[in-house]
Amino acid sequence: MRQLSSELKEELNQLGTGTVQETVQQLRQIGQSGVYAAIPVMLRMMDHECADIRRAAEQAVTRLLAVCPVSELVWLNEHVREWRPSPVDGKRVVEREMHTLDQASPTRLSMLTMHWSGYIREAAVKRMIRDDEADSFAYLLLRLNDWVPEIRNLARAALELKLMPEYAKLWMEHIMLVERLRICGRDSFESFIESVHHLLRQKECRYVLHTARVSPEPGIRRLAF
Incomplete structure:
Protein backbone atom coordinates (compact mmCIF):
# COMPACT_ATOMS: atom_id res chain seq x y z
CA MET A 1 0.00 0.00 0.00
CA PRO A 69 4.28 -4.90 -6.37
CA VAL A 70 6.99 -4.88 -9.03
CA SER A 71 5.32 -1.96 -10.80
CA GLU A 72 5.45 0.11 -7.59
CA LEU A 73 9.24 -0.14 -7.46
CA VAL A 74 9.21 2.74 -9.95
CA TRP A 75 7.56 4.94 -7.32
CA LEU A 76 9.94 3.66 -4.65
CA ASN A 77 12.94 4.37 -6.87
CA GLU A 78 11.91 8.02 -7.11
CA HIS A 79 11.26 8.47 -3.39
CA VAL A 80 14.21 6.60 -1.90
CA ARG A 81 16.62 9.30 -3.06
CA GLU A 82 14.53 12.26 -1.87
CA TRP A 83 16.67 12.65 1.24
CA ARG A 84 20.20 13.93 0.67
CA PRO A 85 22.74 14.97 3.29
CA SER A 86 24.81 18.14 3.20
CA PRO A 87 27.85 18.08 0.85
CA VAL A 88 30.20 17.42 3.80
CA ASP A 89 28.05 14.63 5.23
CA GLY A 90 27.40 13.32 1.73
CA LYS A 91 31.09 12.63 1.17
CA ARG A 92 31.24 10.63 4.41
CA VAL A 93 28.10 8.68 3.45
CA VAL A 94 29.58 7.73 0.07
CA GLU A 95 32.89 6.67 1.62
CA ARG A 96 31.12 4.56 4.26
CA GLU A 97 28.78 2.85 1.81
CA MET A 98 31.58 2.11 -0.65
CA HIS A 99 33.68 0.65 2.14
CA THR A 100 30.93 -1.70 3.38
CA LEU A 101 29.14 -2.48 0.11
CA ASP A 102 30.70 -5.93 -0.30
CA GLN A 103 29.10 -6.96 3.00
CA ALA A 104 25.69 -5.45 2.21
CA SER A 105 22.68 -7.74 2.62
CA PRO A 106 20.35 -8.32 -0.37
CA THR A 107 17.85 -5.82 1.06
CA ARG A 108 20.44 -3.13 1.58
CA LEU A 109 21.98 -3.79 -1.82
CA SER A 110 18.58 -3.39 -3.50
CA MET A 111 18.11 -0.01 -1.85
CA LEU A 112 21.65 1.08 -2.74
CA THR A 113 20.84 0.65 -6.44
CA MET A 114 18.40 3.55 -5.88
CA HIS A 115 20.89 5.73 -3.96
CA TRP A 116 21.27 9.43 -4.76
CA SER A 117 25.00 8.90 -5.42
CA GLY A 118 25.87 7.58 -8.86
CA TYR A 119 29.09 6.10 -7.47
CA ILE A 120 27.12 3.99 -5.01
CA ARG A 121 24.46 3.01 -7.56
CA GLU A 122 27.16 1.86 -9.98
CA ALA A 123 29.00 -0.14 -7.30
CA ALA A 124 25.72 -1.71 -6.13
CA VAL A 125 24.80 -2.69 -9.69
CA LYS A 126 28.22 -4.28 -10.22
CA ARG A 127 27.85 -6.27 -7.00
CA MET A 128 24.32 -7.29 -7.97
CA ILE A 129 25.51 -8.51 -11.37
CA ARG A 130 28.32 -10.44 -9.73
CA ASP A 131 25.96 -12.12 -7.24
CA ASP A 132 23.47 -12.92 -10.03
CA GLU A 133 20.41 -13.42 -7.81
CA ALA A 134 16.89 -13.69 -9.25
CA ASP A 135 15.76 -10.80 -7.03
CA SER A 136 18.09 -8.46 -8.92
CA PHE A 137 15.96 -8.50 -12.08
CA ALA A 138 13.65 -5.64 -11.11
CA TYR A 139 16.45 -3.41 -9.84
CA LEU A 140 18.54 -3.88 -12.98
CA LEU A 141 15.50 -3.04 -15.13
CA LEU A 142 15.06 0.19 -13.18
CA ARG A 143 18.69 1.10 -13.80
CA LEU A 144 18.22 0.76 -17.56
CA ASN A 145 16.89 4.31 -17.40
CA ASP A 146 19.51 5.65 -14.99
CA TRP A 147 20.78 9.12 -15.87
CA VAL A 148 24.39 7.87 -15.71
CA PRO A 149 25.24 6.17 -19.05
CA GLU A 150 27.77 3.79 -17.49
CA ILE A 151 25.10 2.43 -15.13
CA ARG A 152 22.60 2.05 -17.97
CA ASN A 153 25.16 0.13 -20.01
CA LEU A 154 26.07 -2.17 -17.12
CA ALA A 155 22.43 -3.04 -16.47
CA ARG A 156 21.62 -3.57 -20.13
CA ALA A 157 24.60 -5.83 -20.78
CA ALA A 158 23.71 -7.98 -17.76
CA LEU A 159 20.04 -8.27 -18.74
CA GLU A 160 20.76 -9.05 -22.38
CA LEU A 161 22.71 -12.11 -21.21
CA LYS A 162 19.43 -13.38 -19.73
CA LEU A 163 17.43 -13.24 -22.95
CA MET A 164 17.14 -17.02 -22.89
CA PRO A 165 14.19 -19.40 -22.33
CA GLU A 166 15.35 -20.42 -18.86
CA TYR A 167 14.73 -16.83 -17.73
CA ALA A 168 11.33 -16.49 -19.42
CA LYS A 169 9.40 -16.69 -16.14
CA LEU A 170 11.41 -13.80 -14.69
CA TRP A 171 10.91 -11.71 -17.81
CA MET A 172 7.15 -12.26 -17.66
CA GLU A 173 7.00 -11.42 -13.96
CA HIS A 174 8.76 -8.12 -14.71
CA ILE A 175 7.14 -7.35 -18.05
CA MET A 176 5.55 -4.15 -16.70
CA LEU A 177 9.00 -2.72 -16.02
CA VAL A 178 10.03 -3.71 -19.54
CA GLU A 179 6.96 -1.98 -21.00
CA ARG A 180 7.67 1.11 -18.90
CA LEU A 181 10.83 1.61 -20.97
CA ARG A 182 8.61 2.75 -23.86
CA ILE A 183 8.05 6.05 -22.06
CA CYS A 184 11.61 6.44 -20.77
CA GLY A 185 13.73 8.89 -22.69
CA ARG A 186 17.32 8.47 -21.55
CA ASP A 187 18.11 5.83 -24.17
CA SER A 188 16.59 3.92 -27.09
CA PHE A 189 14.87 0.78 -25.82
CA GLU A 190 12.77 -0.42 -28.76
CA SER A 191 15.18 -3.18 -29.80
CA PHE A 192 15.55 -4.33 -26.19
CA ILE A 193 11.77 -4.46 -25.64
CA GLU A 194 11.27 -6.35 -28.90
CA SER A 195 13.97 -8.85 -27.90
CA VAL A 196 12.07 -9.60 -24.69
CA HIS A 197 8.76 -10.08 -26.52
CA HIS A 198 10.47 -12.24 -29.14
CA LEU A 199 11.80 -14.47 -26.36
CA LEU A 200 8.37 -14.83 -24.75
CA ARG A 201 6.80 -15.80 -28.10
CA GLN A 202 9.15 -18.74 -28.53
CA LYS A 203 7.61 -22.20 -28.36
CA GLU A 204 9.54 -23.22 -25.24
CA CYS A 205 8.23 -20.15 -23.39
CA ARG A 206 4.52 -20.70 -24.00
CA TYR A 207 4.01 -22.15 -20.53
CA VAL A 208 4.98 -18.75 -19.11
CA LEU A 209 2.29 -17.00 -21.15
CA HIS A 210 -0.34 -19.51 -20.03
CA THR A 211 0.55 -18.89 -16.38
CA ALA A 212 0.58 -15.12 -16.89
CA ARG A 213 -3.01 -15.17 -18.16
CA VAL A 214 -4.22 -15.91 -14.63
CA SER A 215 -1.83 -13.49 -12.93
CA PRO A 216 -3.32 -11.24 -10.20
CA GLU A 217 -1.65 -8.30 -12.00
CA PRO A 218 -4.04 -6.93 -14.69
CA GLY A 219 -1.16 -5.51 -16.74
CA ILE A 220 0.58 -8.88 -16.92
CA ARG A 221 -2.67 -10.63 -17.90
CA ARG A 222 -3.23 -8.10 -20.69
CA LEU A 223 0.27 -8.53 -22.13
CA ALA A 224 0.03 -12.32 -22.00
CA PHE A 225 -2.68 -12.41 -24.69
Whole structure:
Protein backbone atom coordinates (compact mmCIF):
# COMPACT_ATOMS: atom_id res chain seq x y z
CA MET A 1 0.00 0.00 0.00
CA ARG A 2 1.36 3.38 -1.02
CA GLN A 3 -0.90 5.63 1.05
CA LEU A 4 0.16 6.56 4.57
CA SER A 5 -2.58 6.90 7.17
CA SER A 6 -2.43 9.84 9.57
CA GLU A 7 -1.58 7.40 12.38
CA LEU A 8 1.32 5.88 10.45
CA LYS A 9 2.61 9.32 9.45
CA GLU A 10 2.71 10.28 13.11
CA GLU A 11 4.44 7.03 14.00
CA LEU A 12 7.09 7.64 11.34
CA ASN A 13 7.60 11.18 12.60
CA GLN A 14 8.22 9.83 16.10
CA LEU A 15 10.45 6.98 14.92
CA GLY A 16 13.70 6.86 16.87
CA THR A 17 12.66 9.32 19.57
CA GLY A 18 11.96 6.66 22.20
CA THR A 19 14.10 4.02 23.84
CA VAL A 20 15.85 1.31 21.84
CA GLN A 21 13.19 -1.21 22.82
CA GLU A 22 10.37 1.16 21.84
CA THR A 23 12.01 1.95 18.50
CA VAL A 24 12.55 -1.73 17.71
CA GLN A 25 8.88 -2.41 18.49
CA GLN A 26 7.81 0.51 16.28
CA LEU A 27 9.89 -0.84 13.41
CA ARG A 28 8.36 -4.30 13.78
CA GLN A 29 4.85 -2.87 13.70
CA ILE A 30 5.59 -0.78 10.61
CA GLY A 31 7.12 -3.82 8.92
CA GLN A 32 3.91 -5.75 9.59
CA SER A 33 1.70 -2.93 8.28
CA GLY A 34 2.20 -3.79 4.61
CA VAL A 35 2.57 -0.09 3.78
CA TYR A 36 5.64 -0.04 1.55
CA ALA A 37 5.37 3.74 1.26
CA ALA A 38 7.06 3.82 4.66
CA ILE A 39 10.32 2.42 3.25
CA PRO A 40 11.97 5.75 2.26
CA VAL A 41 11.51 7.11 5.80
CA MET A 42 12.79 3.92 7.39
CA LEU A 43 16.03 3.68 5.43
CA ARG A 44 17.80 6.14 7.73
CA MET A 45 17.17 3.73 10.61
CA MET A 46 19.23 1.09 8.78
CA ASP A 47 22.24 3.32 9.52
CA HIS A 48 21.43 3.87 13.19
CA GLU A 49 24.30 3.62 15.68
CA CYS A 50 22.42 0.91 17.60
CA ALA A 51 22.80 -2.58 16.08
CA ASP A 52 19.38 -3.73 17.37
CA ILE A 53 17.67 -0.81 15.64
CA ARG A 54 19.63 -1.34 12.42
CA ARG A 55 18.63 -5.01 12.42
CA ALA A 56 14.96 -4.28 13.12
CA ALA A 57 14.87 -1.60 10.42
CA GLU A 58 16.34 -3.91 7.80
CA GLN A 59 13.93 -6.69 8.75
CA ALA A 60 11.02 -4.26 8.44
CA VAL A 61 12.17 -3.00 5.03
CA THR A 62 12.61 -6.61 3.87
CA ARG A 63 9.02 -7.42 4.85
CA LEU A 64 7.66 -4.35 3.11
CA LEU A 65 9.63 -5.02 -0.08
CA ALA A 66 8.10 -8.50 -0.13
CA VAL A 67 4.60 -7.01 -0.48
CA CYS A 68 5.56 -4.18 -2.83
CA PRO A 69 4.28 -4.90 -6.37
CA VAL A 70 6.99 -4.88 -9.03
CA SER A 71 5.32 -1.96 -10.80
CA GLU A 72 5.45 0.11 -7.59
CA LEU A 73 9.24 -0.14 -7.46
CA VAL A 74 9.21 2.74 -9.95
CA TRP A 75 7.56 4.94 -7.32
CA LEU A 76 9.94 3.66 -4.65
CA ASN A 77 12.94 4.37 -6.87
CA GLU A 78 11.91 8.02 -7.11
CA HIS A 79 11.26 8.47 -3.39
CA VAL A 80 14.21 6.60 -1.90
CA ARG A 81 16.62 9.30 -3.06
CA GLU A 82 14.53 12.26 -1.87
CA TRP A 83 16.67 12.65 1.24
CA ARG A 84 20.20 13.93 0.67
CA PRO A 85 22.74 14.97 3.29
CA SER A 86 24.81 18.14 3.20
CA PRO A 87 27.85 18.08 0.85
CA VAL A 88 30.20 17.42 3.80
CA ASP A 89 28.05 14.63 5.23
CA GLY A 90 27.40 13.32 1.73
CA LYS A 91 31.09 12.63 1.17
CA ARG A 92 31.24 10.63 4.41
CA VAL A 93 28.10 8.68 3.45
CA VAL A 94 29.58 7.73 0.07
CA GLU A 95 32.89 6.67 1.62
CA ARG A 96 31.12 4.56 4.26
CA GLU A 97 28.78 2.85 1.81
CA MET A 98 31.58 2.11 -0.65
CA HIS A 99 33.68 0.65 2.14
CA THR A 100 30.93 -1.70 3.38
CA LEU A 101 29.14 -2.48 0.11
CA ASP A 102 30.70 -5.93 -0.30
CA GLN A 103 29.10 -6.96 3.00
CA ALA A 104 25.69 -5.45 2.21
CA SER A 105 22.68 -7.74 2.62
CA PRO A 106 20.35 -8.32 -0.37
CA THR A 107 17.85 -5.82 1.06
CA ARG A 108 20.44 -3.13 1.58
CA LEU A 109 21.98 -3.79 -1.82
CA SER A 110 18.58 -3.39 -3.50
CA MET A 111 18.11 -0.01 -1.85
CA LEU A 112 21.65 1.08 -2.74
CA THR A 113 20.84 0.65 -6.44
CA MET A 114 18.40 3.55 -5.88
CA HIS A 115 20.89 5.73 -3.96
CA TRP A 116 21.27 9.43 -4.76
CA SER A 117 25.00 8.90 -5.42
CA GLY A 118 25.87 7.58 -8.86
CA TYR A 119 29.09 6.10 -7.47
CA ILE A 120 27.12 3.99 -5.01
CA ARG A 121 24.46 3.01 -7.56
CA GLU A 122 27.16 1.86 -9.98
CA ALA A 123 29.00 -0.14 -7.30
CA ALA A 124 25.72 -1.71 -6.13
CA VAL A 125 24.80 -2.69 -9.69
CA LYS A 126 28.22 -4.28 -10.22
CA ARG A 127 27.85 -6.27 -7.00
CA MET A 128 24.32 -7.29 -7.97
CA ILE A 129 25.51 -8.51 -11.37
CA ARG A 130 28.32 -10.44 -9.73
CA ASP A 131 25.96 -12.12 -7.24
CA ASP A 132 23.47 -12.92 -10.03
CA GLU A 133 20.41 -13.42 -7.81
CA ALA A 134 16.89 -13.69 -9.25
CA ASP A 135 15.76 -10.80 -7.03
CA SER A 136 18.09 -8.46 -8.92
CA PHE A 137 15.96 -8.50 -12.08
CA ALA A 138 13.65 -5.64 -11.11
CA TYR A 139 16.45 -3.41 -9.84
CA LEU A 140 18.54 -3.88 -12.98
CA LEU A 141 15.50 -3.04 -15.13
CA LEU A 142 15.06 0.19 -13.18
CA ARG A 143 18.69 1.10 -13.80
CA LEU A 144 18.22 0.76 -17.56
CA ASN A 145 16.89 4.31 -17.40
CA ASP A 146 19.51 5.65 -14.99
CA TRP A 147 20.78 9.12 -15.87
CA VAL A 148 24.39 7.87 -15.71
CA PRO A 149 25.24 6.17 -19.05
CA GLU A 150 27.77 3.79 -17.49
CA ILE A 151 25.10 2.43 -15.13
CA ARG A 152 22.60 2.05 -17.97
CA ASN A 153 25.16 0.13 -20.01
CA LEU A 154 26.07 -2.17 -17.12
CA ALA A 155 22.43 -3.04 -16.47
CA ARG A 156 21.62 -3.57 -20.13
CA ALA A 157 24.60 -5.83 -20.78
CA ALA A 158 23.71 -7.98 -17.76
CA LEU A 159 20.04 -8.27 -18.74
CA GLU A 160 20.76 -9.05 -22.38
CA LEU A 161 22.71 -12.11 -21.21
CA LYS A 162 19.43 -13.38 -19.73
CA LEU A 163 17.43 -13.24 -22.95
CA MET A 164 17.14 -17.02 -22.89
CA PRO A 165 14.19 -19.40 -22.33
CA GLU A 166 15.35 -20.42 -18.86
CA TYR A 167 14.73 -16.83 -17.73
CA ALA A 168 11.33 -16.49 -19.42
CA LYS A 169 9.40 -16.69 -16.14
CA LEU A 170 11.41 -13.80 -14.69
CA TRP A 171 10.91 -11.71 -17.81
CA MET A 172 7.15 -12.26 -17.66
CA GLU A 173 7.00 -11.42 -13.96
CA HIS A 174 8.76 -8.12 -14.71
CA ILE A 175 7.14 -7.35 -18.05
CA MET A 176 5.55 -4.15 -16.70
CA LEU A 177 9.00 -2.72 -16.02
CA VAL A 178 10.03 -3.71 -19.54
CA GLU A 179 6.96 -1.98 -21.00
CA ARG A 180 7.67 1.11 -18.90
CA LEU A 181 10.83 1.61 -20.97
CA ARG A 182 8.61 2.75 -23.86
CA ILE A 183 8.05 6.05 -22.06
CA CYS A 184 11.61 6.44 -20.77
CA GLY A 185 13.73 8.89 -22.69
CA ARG A 186 17.32 8.47 -21.55
CA ASP A 187 18.11 5.83 -24.17
CA SER A 188 16.59 3.92 -27.09
CA PHE A 189 14.87 0.78 -25.82
CA GLU A 190 12.77 -0.42 -28.76
CA SER A 191 15.18 -3.18 -29.80
CA PHE A 192 15.55 -4.33 -26.19
CA ILE A 193 11.77 -4.46 -25.64
CA GLU A 194 11.27 -6.35 -28.90
CA SER A 195 13.97 -8.85 -27.90
CA VAL A 196 12.07 -9.60 -24.69
CA HIS A 197 8.76 -10.08 -26.52
CA HIS A 198 10.47 -12.24 -29.14
CA LEU A 199 11.80 -14.47 -26.36
CA LEU A 200 8.37 -14.83 -24.75
CA ARG A 201 6.80 -15.80 -28.10
CA GLN A 202 9.15 -18.74 -28.53
CA LYS A 203 7.61 -22.20 -28.36
CA GLU A 204 9.54 -23.22 -25.24
CA CYS A 205 8.23 -20.15 -23.39
CA ARG A 206 4.52 -20.70 -24.00
CA TYR A 207 4.01 -22.15 -20.53
CA VAL A 208 4.98 -18.75 -19.11
CA LEU A 209 2.29 -17.00 -21.15
CA HIS A 210 -0.34 -19.51 -20.03
CA THR A 211 0.55 -18.89 -16.38
CA ALA A 212 0.58 -15.12 -16.89
CA ARG A 213 -3.01 -15.17 -18.16
CA VAL A 214 -4.22 -15.91 -14.63
CA SER A 215 -1.83 -13.49 -12.93
CA PRO A 216 -3.32 -11.24 -10.20
CA GLU A 217 -1.65 -8.30 -12.00
CA PRO A 218 -4.04 -6.93 -14.69
CA GLY A 219 -1.16 -5.51 -16.74
CA ILE A 220 0.58 -8.88 -16.92
CA ARG A 221 -2.67 -10.63 -17.90
CA ARG A 222 -3.23 -8.10 -20.69
CA LEU A 223 0.27 -8.53 -22.13
CA ALA A 224 0.03 -12.32 -22.00
CA PHE A 225 -2.68 -12.41 -24.69
